[in-house]
Amino acid sequence: MYKNAATRVAVLGASGYVGRELVGLLDGHADVALAFATSESESRLDGRDLIPLADAEGRWDDARLVFSCLPHGVSAPAVGRAEAAGARVVDLSADLRLSDRAVYGLTEVYRDALPEADLVANPGCYPTVAVLSVLPLARAGVIDTTRPLIIDAASGVSGAGRNPRRDLLFGEVAEDFRAYSAGNEHRHLPEITRQLAAVAGAVDVVFTPHLLPVRRGILATMHVPLARELTRVEAEAILLEAYGDEPCIRVLPGALPTLKDVIYRNRLALGVMPVKHVSRPMLTVVGAIDNLVKGAAGQAVQNMNVMCGFPETRGLAC
Template identity: 45%
Template sequence: MLNVGIIGASGYTGVELARILSIHPEVKLTVATSRQYAGKPLSAVFPNLRKRVDLLCEDLTPEQLVDRADFFFAAVPHKTAMALVPTLLAAGKKVVDLSADFRIRDAAVYEQWYQPHTCPELIAEAVYGLPELYREQVKQARLVANPGCYPTSIILGLAPLLREKLIDPSTLIIDSKSGTSGAGRSASVDTLYCEVADGFRAYKVGGTHRHIPEIEQELSVLAGSAVTISFTPHLLPISRGILSTIYATLSSAVSEQDIQALYESAYKDESFVRVCPAGTFPATQHVRGSNCCDIGVKVDARTGRVIVMSAIDNIAKGASGQAVQNMNLMNGFAEDCAIRGAAFFP
């Protein structure tokens, strides 16, 4: 039995981790931290965990944490993670970090979009935790950088086309819509019910969203050359889910049937990537609560463009579900253990 800790258990990713781990047969959740709710039962903060998770929230230093678990999820804000991880690794622990602190391989690029990095020496060691691309590396890792939610939906959506060089990367336009849980649990005017309900809006327009360097980094690896994207995120009046619509110009005449076959072949052995039947397309309600990424493709013969649509649950495959998928790989468990369930519907 693997003893597991959640650092930062009082956010949406933290409660989703606790929910998943409560049904995981190979692990025991032994510690959950929260400064805000220290001393309170986690199930008092999140009543959905009653009689499922029996832990008090604690406010602990990294030095205190090392004796409480063998494996840690860092579900804390950017910059906070980099202050915790070195101590945990030095004590022989394994970590999945859900922040952006170790996703971007160039510290200078990270600092342009976030803040100064205090342990850049660990960036080179961290494995980008998208198992569908880096499964073997994740298995050997002691530090995994869990991908962002938008990047997960976009990279999985584009990987087959970029690998086969079937599109012109300079033409990529990406339009993503996310539920409000992507903004986190802290109170904000922008995510108040009356600000979100019955509406739909873009934000971080004009290439300013922090996920852009992460997306471009991984797309460039797939393409074998530098990729620059036009990316516009939008806020949906739903609690969870991401739908990304991706447009690119085909580099040669390729039929829709061939592209459909390419995707089906690329993902036929992947438990969590489901290619929609030809002529059908993903929807957020079909992945809600699951660790799945649904992908659909269509060729616009009139413009010579391919359109790729992908849907994920931003808290599951976009965060905590994928983090557990990585934990499973890092510890030799079945990759789909505790996360194989279907989406809840309706």
């Protein structure tokens, strides 16, 4: 496509599912050009050369902003070298999400801090959907924080990466469904509780992810204990008040979202339903995102757009 006077960017770890999605989004972005992209396992991606990470060392100067899609643990050192070379960084790994050194890149929440940020920790996919879905209710003070918040979420296989594993073979995943990291053992839990605590104070969370036989998308069904009864319209009004002007969040009045509402889009879709026949008030909230887009590469581009002063949805289908 025709490019404006372009900001040069780099992608570290371009051959995984997130990296490929990100390179595709950057290709269609009018204000940036890809300086280089790295991969340890592949040398070509859709007609473009990939270089080993080691070869990036001489080329940091060529990139104003570096995206790291490297694996957890591998990312932080590379991010450090990019920073040392003067590049701004969006780190899509988990390495810096619990650190105070980086701005937590949940765009709708930390938008004001992004223009000055040199280091952004892009949120995990589950925390993105969970925190954004519940935050307006927490801010409105309607959550009963003495009872646990239950989050049952299901993700497509791209969340587990592209490395060969028997349990991710088509023959194992198709026609199957399973819970994993049950009992609050998933590493995304601290990210969720930390973000909620900042707004609502400490709250018990029970977070159980599941593996879906789909390629992409996360649907989270959240059961929120309420401090007082809310009608469906009242609950929707709280979400609409918070998100009515957000270009990447859709509150669906009178409906619950499905994966189809969000896949291939940088969008969170949200719906609510009060729970009948229970003695203390509860609200079921359902949120859906594409784990590769709003849950990873798309939100990274959204963050870059705010960091660099581009229109926030440039290059994104929301």
